[in-house]
Amino acid sequence: MLDKLNKLRDEALAAITAANGTRSLEDVRVKYLGRKGLLRGLLGGLPKLSDGEKPAAGRLANQAKQAITAAFDERRAALLRAAPARTGPAIDVTVPGTRRQLGTTHPITQVYDELVEVFARLGFETAYGPEIEDEYHNFEALNIPPDHPSRDGFDTFYLDHGGRHGLEQSGSAPLLRSHTSPVQIRVMETRQPPIRIVVPGKVFRPDTVDASHYPMFFQLEGLYVDEGVSFADLKACLTMAMQELLGEATRTRFRPSFFPFTEPSAEVDVSCPFCGGEGCKVCGQSGWIESLGAGMVDPEVFRHVGYDSEKYTGFAFGMGIDRIAMLKLGINDIRLFYENDVRFLQQF
Numbered sequence: 001m002l003d004k005l006n007k008l009r010d011e012a013l014a015a016i017t018a019a020n021g022t023r024s025l026e027d028v029r030v031k032y033l034g035r036k037g038l039l040r041g042l043l044g045g046l047p048k049l050s051d052g053e054k055p056a057a058g059r060l061a062n063q064a065k066q067a068i069t070a071a072f073d074e075r076r077a078a079l080l081r082a083a084p085a086r087t088g089p090a091i092d093v094t095v096p097g098t099r100r101q102l103g104t105t106h107p108i109t110q111v112y113d114e115l116v117e118v119f120a121r122l123g124f125e126t127a128y129g130p131e132i133e134d135e136y137h138n139f140e141a142l143n144i145p146p147d148h149p150s151r152d153g154f155d156t157f158y159l160d161h162g163g164r165h166g167l168e169q170s171g172s173a174p175l176l177r178s179h180t181s182p183v184q185i186r187v188m189e190t191r192q193p194p195i196r197i198v199v200p201g202k203v204f205r206p207d208t209v210d211a212s213h214y215p216m217f218f219q220l221e222g223l224y225v226d227e228g229v230s231f232a233d234l235k236a237c238l239t240m241a242m243q244e245l246l247g248e249a250t251r252t253r254f255r256p257s258f259f260p261f262t263e264p265s266a267e268v269d270v271s272c273p274f275c276g277g278e279g280c281k282v283c284g285q286s287g288w289i290e291s292l293g294a295g296m297v298d299p300e301v302f303r304h305v306g307y308d309s310e311k312y313t314g315f316a317f318g319m320g321i322d323r324i325a326m327l328k329l330g331i332n333d334i335r336l337f338y339e340n341d342v343r344f345l346q347q348f
């Protein structure tokens with residue numbers, strides 16, 4: 001036993017000296033000192049020795065273990081001192097860093113925010129309503145009759161069946177709102193005049209996609225109800241807003257039109273911001289660009305929300321935010337807004 005221990009110790013010490021890297025040194029440690037190592041293996045035979053032999057063998061075993069451990073520690077320290085802290089290529093601190101890509105606000109959002117801000121300066125607060133509406137708020141309360149073409153399944157997304165192809169039902173079918181006007185109703189249902197709100201948001205129509213149509217787009221609705229609100233107020237308000245938005249020199253033109261929820265109604269044009277009204281390709285040589293619908297709130301709408309139309313009058317308007325954004329930013333295809341191509345988005 002003693003001879004074997006001596007032999008083992010000498011072998012281990014030689015192996016430690018021979019190890020030329022921390023990894024091979026570790027292998028040596030495991031081989032001799034590990035839990036299943038040779039030293040433990042030898043000591044497993046200790047109980048079989050006679051009582052006279054045991055103390056000397058135990059002592060020698062301890063000494064061997066200490067000697068091997070000490071040699072190991074020393075060799076390890078020496079190897080670590082000799083090795084460079086890192087191997088492999090050094091870091092080239094002169095290489096330029098990668099610039100972090102900063103996102104920007106989407107162009108639609110920029111114009112959306114600006115519109116809300118312009119109208120806030122004119123005293124309009126912002127209101128919101130649900131994108132999933134019912135027929136009552138989207139149509140009926142707005143005085144849009146059951147046989148109106150916009151109520152057809154080809155012009156409105158109905159949610160509960162393939163579409164509405166007849167006049168037989170009316171009322172509460174769930175649908176994706178086709179305009180922001182239903183929020184006029186929702187606000188008036190819960191509040192009394194004076195009311196001065198704008199409602200920005202998404203609207204949906206089953207249109208075929210082309211340069212000026214997309215099945216989802218944004219509108220901004222406006223509503224002002226109080227005693228003595230007049231068409232002159234409407235003209236002044238929209239003209240100021242358009243000048244803030246498109247430049248001081250912008251002029252507006254109100255053409256007679258029809259909407260079921262306003263009477264009288266108007267189609268509002270703005271002087272072309274590209275040619276200043278001279279006539280160019282963008283405005284089709286007319287000098288004017290159609291930009292929104294507006295009018296005085298129809299008494300029938302007030303009746304639905306329980307307002308006294310003898311006491312209150314109001315104006316309303318609705319515009320396409322995408323359209324205004326295209327005008328403001330000089331974009332000729334609405335699809336660009338929704339393709340999520342960063343080469344486009346980065347320009348704004």
Ligand code: DAH
Pocket residue numbers: 178179180181221222259261262292293294295316317318319
């Ligand atoms: N809701 C109309 C549409 O989507 C736009 C509109 C026109 C809104 C006239 C109004 C308005 O509030 O007075 O085509």
